[in-house]
Structures are given as C-alpha cells and as structure tokens.
Amino acid sequence: MLNFPLLCFEGKVEDTSKVQTLLFSATLPVWVKNVYFLPNLKYLTLFFYCMNILIPNCPFLCCIIGLTCILSCQISARFLKPDKKTADLVGNEKMKASTNVRHIVLPCSSAARSQLIPDIIRCYSSGGRTIIFTETKDSASSLAGILPGARALHGDIQQSTREVTLAGFRSGKFLTLVATNVAARGLDIDDVQLIIQCEPPRDVEAYIHRSGRTGRAGKSGVAVMLYxxxxxxxxxxxxxSGVKFEHISAPQPADIAKAAGNEAVEKINEISNRYNFCACFA
Incomplete structure (x- = not known):
C-alpha cells in the first residue's frame, strides 16, 4: 500500500477506468480488503494516539505512517474498481503457524525462567541459533544479562547497536538473542533452530510471527512457549493458529546429558570431516 501515494505525484489521471491497479499485502485481514474505508476525524485521532503509544517519542514518524495509510485508503478507493478480484494465497483469511515447526508448551513460573531456559536451549537448539521473546524491554535486557553469551534487542537500544547485534547473531558470534516484538517480523535470519516465548503473547498473530522465525525455507525448527x-x-x-501443542515437562538431567552427548558427536563428526577434506589436498 505504500506505493499508492506515488500516484499523487506522478501526474493527474484523467480516466481511472483505463488504469490497472494492483494492491499487494503480505496478509489479507478484513481492513486490507475493505480499501474503501475513509477515516473521519474521530478515528484519525484514535489512530494517532495508538501510534504514539507504539512508537513513543517520535511524533514525526507517527504522522508519516498515519498519513501514508490515509492516502493509501483514499487513493485505493479511487483506483480499485467495485468489481475488483481478490487472490488470497493464504486461504480462509486466517494466518496459520508453520507446519515445519514443533510447537511445545511448558509450565514455568516467571521466577523459574532464568533457571529453566538454559536447559531448554541445551535440549532443543541442536547447537544452533535461539531467539527468546519477552513481553517487555526490561525483561529482555534482564534475561540477556543472565544468560551466557546472550544479547538483547528492543526499541530502547540505539539503531547502530541493533545493527551490530544482528550482524553478530547472523555471523554466529553469539547464538542467543533475547528480544521483544521488534524481532518478530521482517528480520532475515537463517538457521534459527529454536524459538522460546517466555509467556503466551497477547494475540494469535504475535505467536505465529514469533514461531515463524524458525522452520523457514523448508527447514524444521522448535518453538517452545512457557506459561x-x-x-x-x-x-x-x-x-x-491451527497448531496442536505438545505438552512437556522441564528437561531432566538425563535429557540434558543426552543433548550434550549428541552435540559432542556432531562436533566430532564436523572436525573429522574437515580434516578428511583437508587430507585430500595434502
């Protein structure tokens, strides 16, 4: 929808019946399909109020986003014809969680998270990357400070620091990222093996986006939600979400030992294969 305002600056359209218009959206909720919505002052005031809460201390950005959405709706109402065709590639308009992900729920009080999460990582990350989602920025910072080698990512962190953090996570300098919803969408990070949500999110869409950080590009992954x-x-x-949660209990010492053994075997095989490869060129 962000491309629609460009029509305002590219010249006046004399005959809209001769214009072909395509509207793309990653998802198709009702408000996207109902593009003939023209907001009145009451709804505009509420919109800007909500945006200011979501993006505090940045009224200019709130205004830009708000005006873009308004222009998109108004121009869409002009250029999309009443007999428009809709192609919904998702189906039934509902977002669904990835079928490549093993969805797990595990009982845990808030006080026990810092002790339990390292065991979950040992048992289910397979030595790969882990993203832990918290509901607040303070929780993300606190948890990242407790977990060995973890880094925090949230809205109070400067953009330059965020970029350095994401670069380190992508390159494997550290394997555990503790984040708020800023990491739930739009981040192109491959090979995230494990997602941990410290508590059930407030809505289903948040769960789907968070758990969707793993199991990408046909690969499998694990999403653990604490409650x-x-x-x-x-x-x-x-x-x-269309998932069937697997109910498990906290990892036991035998589970942790088994996971550690499997990880050791993988590393030994990796080193062995590397030296065998080098020997071929000796």
Missing part, C-alpha cells in the same frame, strides 16, 4: 499454569490460557492460540 504460568495458575493464570495462562493458550487455548485460543492453539485453536486459531
């Missing part, structure tokens, strides 16, 4: 059995209810996420 407090006294207050958490994830039945809506299970129902609307």
């Amino acid at each position: 407090d059995p006294r207050k958490a209810n994830f039945s809506m996420i299970e129902r609307e």
